[in-house]
Amino acid sequence: MELNHKSNKPLHLQAEEVLRTLIDSEEYKSGKYLPNEIELSQKLNISRNTLRQAINKLVFEGLLIRKKGVGTKVVQKGIISGVKNWLSFSQEMKMLGIEIRNFELHISWKKPNEEICNFFNIDKKNPIKCIVLERVRGKKEYPFVYFISYFNPKIPFTGEEDFTRPLYELLEKEYQITVKTSKEQISASLAGEEIAEKLDIKTTDPILIRKRFVYDTNNTPIEYNIGYYRADSFTYTIEAER
Template identity: 30%
Template sequence: MSTPPPSSRVDVTHPAWDPGREIVLDPGSPEPLYHQVSQQLHAAIEDGRLPAGARLGNEVDLAASLRLSRPTVRQAIQTLVNQGLLVRRRGVGTQVVRTKVARPLRLSSLFDDLTGLGGKPESVVLANSVEPADAEVAELLEAPGLTHVRRLKRIRSTDGEPLALMNNYLPDGVIDPTDEELRDKGLYQLLRSAGIRLHAAEQNIGARLATEEDAELLHEKPGAALLTMQRTTYDDTGRVVEYGWHVYRASRYAFNLSLTNGPQ
C-alpha cells in the first residue's frame, strides 16, 4: 500500500511507527479487514513498535490513513480493547496499555512477581489497622482464640495502571507495618524481614464481575470480568500467618499453571 499523504496520518506518540505505512491490507484475503488491522496492531504492540502509552488518533483519522470505513476501524480497535491491549480514555483517546501480566503460581507476592517481570509496582494503602477478630476471621486464620487481627487493603498498580485490589488478614502481632512500608514493599517481603519463614499455601482461583467499588478502584466498568484469588499462607511451624482475598483485572492479568502427567 502506498504511503498516505501526511495530512491523513494518524497521531501516534511513537513516531517510528506509522500505521499508514506499516499496516498492509489484502482485500482479497478471506480474513476480514478489521481482523487484519487488529492483528497487525497487536503485533506492533507485542514487539514494542507501539509501546505502552503510545496514543492512536481518532477513528476518523485512522480510517482515512488506512482508506477503510470508520466501522471497520472501530471493530478492529474494539477487538484490542477487549483483549486489554488498548484503552479508550476520555480526553486522551485510544492508548496502548501494557500487555497482560502472566503470573506463575508459586509462593510469592504480587509485588515480588511484578518486580521480577521488570515492572514498577506501586501501592495505595486503603486500610492498615488492628481490629477485633470475630469468629469468622478467627476460623479463616485457624486461630480459635484470636482476639485481634490486622486488616490490610491495598490497590496494587504497575507502571501507573491499577492491576489488583488486595485484602489481607494477619494475626495481630505477626508484623506491624507502616503505610510507607506497605507502599514500598510486598507483604511477603515484610514477613520474611520479620524472620517468618513461609512454607506453604492453599489457594483458590475463581472469577466474578466487577462491582461499582471494584470498577472505581481498578479503572474498569461495572460488570467487567475479574479474576479472584483466596490464599491461606503457613509458616514452617504450620501457623497461618495471613489470609488474603484479592481481585485482579482479567484484561490485564492471568495465572500460569504447570501441569504434569499423573500416575497411569
C-alpha cells in the same frame, strides 16, 4: 530465526522456542501481529504444519491469539501467575519488569469473620482483632488489583511498620517469619460498585478473585489474602506433569 535441522530436538519445539523469544521481544510484546504463516515457515525452513504445532501450543497457553482472516497476534503482556514456584506480588511484578505504584494503602484493626477465624484458629465467640492491610496497586497508568490481607494476631505488629516495603521481606527481617506455602483459590465475578471504584472499571466488568492462604516454614498460618484483579490484566497458568 534459524533452526538446527540436524538436532535431535523436534523442529516444532525449536520453532516454539523461537516464537517465545519473539513474543518477549520489545517489538512484539505490546501486542503486534506475527509474520504470516507462509513467510514465517519459509524463514524457519519448516512446513506450515510444523509451524502450526508450535503456534497452537502458544495459543493454548494464552500467549498468542488467532484472528480468522487477519493473522496471529501476540497477547499484550499482563500479570501472569501460576502454581509452580509461587512468588509474592512484588516478585511477580519484578520478574515481569512492571514498575508498581500504590494507589491506596490503608492499615486498620478488624474482627475477623468465621472463615478467617478458622484459618488462624481464633476463638469465633470472642475473636481477637487482626491487623488488616488494604492496598490498591497497579502500573503507573492505572490500578489493576485491590488486595485485602488479614494477618495472624500472634504476629506482634504495631501498625507503625513500613508496609510500602515488600511484605514478605518485612516479615522475615522484622519478625523472623519466612513464608513457604501458598494455597490458592481462583474464582470469577462481576466487579460491583466497591471494586469497580477501586480499579477504575465498570460495575459490570469481569474480575478475578484470588484467595491466598499463606503459611510459614513451620506450617503456621500467616496471611489470609484476597486479591481482586481486573480480568483484562491477569492470566493464571497451571503446569501439570504426569
